[in-house]
């Protein structure tokens with residue numbers, strides 16, 4: 001079972017980005033969330049974590 005790198009949900013639907021996995025739910029949130037939305041920071045931090053994971057594997 002894949003686990004989403006942002007929300008940690010175990011969701012078989014989603015896509016692999018770099019070395020990580022993002023569920024459809026988070027992808028939708030990323031596309032819909034605005035900068036002034038309270039959820040925005042959480043999502044950005046999740047993406048940063050994905051990026052750092054990829055960087056550490058190089």
Ligand SMILES: [Zn+2]
Nearest residue numbers: 004007023026
């Ligand atoms: Zn997710």
